[in-house]
Amino acid sequence: MFDTHADGVQTVCTPSLQTNAQRHQQPFSVHLKKVYLCRLVFYIYCNMANFGFSIKKTRSFNLSQADLRKAERLLEEVPSYRLCIGCGGCTATCSARQFTDFDIRKVHNTFRRGQYDKLADELRKCMLCGKCTLVCPRGVNLRSLIINMRQLLTPSHETF
Amino acid sequence: MANFHPFVVPFVMGTIALFAICGYKFVRWIKQFDRKQQALIKKNMFSTRIVPALWEVFCECLLHLRITKKNWRLGYMHRSIAFGWFLLIVFGAIESRIGIKGPFHFWCAIFYRFFHHNPPVNGTEVFFTQLMDLLLLYVLSGIFLAFVKKIHSRILGMQRTTKHTTMDITVKIALWAIFPLRLLSESVTARLYANGGFLTQTIGDLFSRPVAEFLELPLWSLYSIALCIFFLMLPFTRYMHIFAEVFLIYFRKLGLRDSVKMTGYTKYELSACSRCGMCIDRCPLYNTLDINDVQSVYLLRNLRNLEHHQDILAAGKNCLMCHQCAEDCPVDIDLMSIRRISRDKGDTDMSDNYRYLDNVKGFNAIGRVAYFGGCMTQLTPTISEAMKTIFDAAGVKYWHLDSNRAICCGRPLMQQGFNRQAADLRRKNSELIGSCNATALVTSCPICYHTFKHEYNLSIPVYHHTEYIDMLIKSGKLSVKQSDTTFTYHDPCDLGRGSGIYKQPRKVLNAIGKLKKISAEKENSLCCGMNLGNTVLSLDQQTQLRDKALSVLTEPNPDVVVTACPMCKKAFRHGTDANVKDIAEVVAEHLKN
Numbered sequence: 001m002f003d004t005h006a007d008g009v010q011t012v013c014t015p016s017l018q019t020n021a022q023r024h025q026q027p028f029s030v031h032l033k034k035v036y037l038c039r040l041v042f043y044i045y046c047n048m049a050n051f052g053f054s055i056k057k058t059r060s061f062n063l064s065q066a067d068l069r070k071a072e073r074l075l076e077e078v079p080s081y082r083l084c085i086g087c088g089g090c091t092a093t094c095s096a097r098q099f100t101d102f103d104i105r106k107v108h109n110t111f112r113r114g115q116y117d118k119l120a121d122e123l124r125k126c127m128l129c130g131k132c133t134l135v136c137p138r139g140v141n142l143r144s145l146i147i148n149m150r151q152l153l154t155p156s157h158e159t160f
Numbered sequence: 161m162a163n164f165h166p167f168v169v170p171f172v173m174g175t176i177a178l179f180a181i182c183g184y185k186f187v188r189w190i191k192q193f194d195r196k197q198q199a200l201i202k203k204n205m206f207s208t209r210i211v212p213a214l215w216e217v218f219c220e221c222l223l224h225l226r227i228t229k230k231n232w233r234l235g236y237m238h239r240s241i242a243f244g245w246f247l248l249i250v251f252g253a254i255e256s257r258i259g260i261k262g263p264f265h266f267w268c269a270i271f272y273r274f275f276h277h278n279p280p281v282n283g284t285e286v287f288f289t290q291l292m293d294l295l296l297l298y299v300l301s302g303i304f305l306a307f308v309k310k311i312h313s314r315i316l317g318m319q320r321t322t323k324h325t326t327m328d329i330t331v332k333i334a335l336w337a338i339f340p341l342r343l344l345s346e347s348v349t350a351r352l353y354a355n356g357g358f359l360t361q362t363i364g365d366l367f368s369r370p371v372a373e374f375l376e377l378p379l380w381s382l383y384s385i386a387l388c389i390f391f392l393m394l395p396f397t398r399y400m401h402i403f404a405e406v407f408l409i410y411f412r413k414l415g416l417r418d419s420v421k422m423t424g425y426t427k428y429e430l431s432a433c434s435r436c437g438m439c440i441d442r443c444p445l446y447n448t449l450d451i452n453d454v455q456s457v458y459l460l461r462n463l464r465n466l467e468h469h470q471d472i473l474a475a476g477k478n479c480l481m482c483h484q485c486a487e488d489c490p491v492d493i494d495l496m497s498i499r500r501i502s503r504d505k506g507d508t509d510m511s512d513n514y515r516y517l518d519n520v521k522g523f524n525a526i527g528r529v530a531y532f533g534g535c536m537t538q539l540t541p542t543i544s545e546a547m548k549t550i551f552d553a554a555g556v557k558y559w560h561l562d563s564n565r566a567i568c569c570g571r572p573l574m575q576q577g578f579n580r581q582a583a584d585l586r587r588k589n590s591e592l593i594g595s596c597n598a599t600a601l602v603t604s605c606p607i608c609y610h611t612f613k614h615e616y617n618l619s620i621p622v623y624h625h626t627e628y629i630d631m632l633i634k635s636g637k638l639s640v641k642q643s644d645t646t647f648t649y650h651d652p653c654d655l656g657r658g659s660g661i662y663k664q665p666r667k668v669l670n671a672i673g674k675l676k677k678i679s680a681e682k683e684n685s686l687c688c689g690m691n692l693g694n695t696v697l698s699l700d701q702q703t704q705l706r707d708k709a710l711s712v713l714t715e716p717n718p719d720v721v722v723t724a725c726p727m728c729k730k731a732f733r734h735g736t737d738a739n740v741k742d743i744a745e746v747v748a749e750h751l752k753n
């Protein structure tokens with residue numbers, strides 16, 4: 001169902017390390033699988049409750065009141081983060097998440113929106129193992145992102 | 161005053177200042193040693209370790225054998241200046257002791273020909289006169305090569321030499337001036353008093369008598385001034401390595417190592433760097449990506465001068481931690497530790513993290529081998545599957561301790577300067593592994609292997625799977641099929657240069673098929689570009705590094721490109737149509753029966 005590689009990983013591979021030519025050489029069957037995958041995902045999405053998922057409380061930010069300076073600084077330091085599509089691949093593979101409720105996508109997403117409360121403590125859960133960087137389909141340098149977020153959130157680093 | 165002339169004053173002042181400043185610095189650094197280092201010094205100071213230390217000082221500080229091994233022309237250059245000068249001082253002292261009449265001052269040895277005008281009479285004096293000329297010629301040949309190297313480094317086998325600061329350039333000119341000035345002043349004196357050897361006498365005879373008389377004093381004064389400038393600037397420039405290296409070798413022999421913070425020992429290391437630039441040529445960031453301000457030589461210089469905080473941070477960050485420069489450094493400075501020190505995250509690095517790991521329960525693996533794939537192996541599960549097949553085939557009972565979740569070994573944190581956080585992870589892992597009663601720990605990832613072996617104090621032996629498979633085959637527990645498959649093998653940085661494992665994987669692969677030679681292997685193996693040590697390279701740059709390594713690996717057209725690191729495998733797999741496998745997978749496919 002997933003795009004399975006020879007090393008047996010069922011994950012979104014890092015296409016940025018693939019050449020374009022390789023990417024277009026996928027056989028039709030793979031293509032077909034992807035179509036089915038999409039349908040399945042849509043089905044699950046519509047029936048989330050039946051699959052043991054619950055619906056999260058909606059969070060709302062007032063972007064016009066948020067202080068986006070740190071977030072902008074982050075984007076400057078880690079330009080690849082501009083490519084993030086919020087797919088959650090990073091969270092899915094995260095080593096820390098295997099032990100605790102730690103959601104790296106939520107952390108960087110929240111940071112990006114200028115909501116920095118509690119993120120410093122949250123980030124200390126990360127082990128910097130780098131799995132997230134390896135699986136990110138957009139080639140976001142997550143380790144660099146995490147280090148930079150930590151530094152931007154350190155009081156002595158307050159340059160604003 | 162007998163045997164004195166005002167022109168010696170600059171030299172005398174320079175010498176006194178030199179010893180005073182060096183003494184002050186060396187004592188201050190010793191005070192900055194941390195407690196562990198001080199304890200080691202107290203324990204071993206007068207032990208028999210002094211003998212090998214002295215030997216190494218002789219081989220490295222004077223003969224420069226390590227440089228010679230890597231590049232004989234460069235070795236000759238350094239040796240002729242260091243060893244030649246050393247002999248000039250030693251024999252000059254002996255000669256002047258014999259020859260000087262009246263009160264003896266230490267400058268008499270340096271300016272001997274000026275204070276001793278009689279031509280050599282007996283055999284001993286003739287011998288010394290000729291010997292001193294020969295030694296001077298030896299040193300001058302080195303200076304000449306240094307000059308050639310400056311003009312055209314490739315003649316001496318270097319692509320790129322260090323970009324020096326103004327201070328370094330000034331002091332270098334002073335050093336280069338010393339010996340030609342000595343030659344000239346001795347020559348004119350030889351012209352006047354016929355007290356020279358084969359070299360100085362011949363050159364001296366080219367001058368007419370009045371010219372020689374006119375030049376004598378100015379030349380000796382210039383010689384004295386050049387020495388003075390060199391001595392005065394030495395403690396503040398790269399030439400401090402002349403003395404610092406002696407101490408560094410001694411301390412290293414006593415067992416001292418870098419700690420995670422900057423200590424006095426690190427200061428000795430920083431000063432022991434001669435800025436020879438041998439760490440530049442093979443740095444992948446330089447030779448593939450053309451980044452030329454982050455190499456160890458520049459990092460060390462910035463750290464030593466402590467003046468460009470931003471530069472230190474920037475240079476410290478951009479490095480793959482591929483160990484290549486540490487491998488190439490002739491002074492054997494622990495460059496990877498210094499890189500880590502430069503990345504120290506200070507107050508971003510807090511202790512008491514990972515509370516959530518408190519609930520992770522221990523496990524019991526009595527009599528089994530603990531297998532730790534590592535975080536990266538979780539993304540390449542075929543490697544751990546292959547290892548399980550191998551364990552089963554060899555009849556080894558094992559416990560896969562990170563089959564569904566993994567606590568990181570802490571190395572990635574350490575590499576980025578989060579030392580306290582890394583210590584928290586180490587503590588938890590040591591606890592888990594220490595209490596599981598396993599007989600050995602086998603890992604699939606060179607990074608974890610290096611960490612468990614060197615940063616943990618585990619009571620059980622730690623093996624990387626290449627080593628372990630080799631042991632299984634040697635002991636007859638595992639037998640593999642011969643085939644005519646051809647391989648090329650990629651030495652992962654942390655397994656090869658980092659841990660010195662080169663033989664075992666080659667033995668294993670040769671038992672299965674034929675291992676082909678490649679142009680950059682073992683110590684010179686190229687990094688795949690994915691090293692966790694770097695967080696600032698863009699994907700594009702990483703891809704360039706990977707492609708370069710791949711081009712070397714695929715050049716002999718092997719059936720399989722073999723590596724022994726899940727990261728390298730992941731990097732290479734996407735970059736080539738060739739078959740890329742981990743060594744464990746290759747072995748698992750070639751098991752007998």
Ligand code: SF4
Binds near residue numbers: 088
């Ligand atoms: S960082 Fe990468 S893996 Fe994570 S959400 Fe963004 S695109 Fe997905």
Ligand code: SF4
Binds near residue numbers: 097
């Ligand atoms: S680096 Fe941190 S966020 Fe990324 S996978 Fe590892 S623990 Fe999770």
Ligand code: SF4
Binds near residue numbers: 432490493
């Ligand atoms: S770090 Fe080592 S190789 Fe590099 S310049 Fe210094 S002494 Fe030479």
Ligand code: SF4
Binds near residue numbers: 482486
């Ligand atoms: S470790 Fe590698 S990348 Fe870093 S400076 Fe040394 S040679 Fe260059």
Ligand code: SF4
Binds near residue numbers: 690692727
């Ligand atoms: S993945 Fe391999 S070659 Fe690449 S950095 Fe790691 S150990 Fe070095």
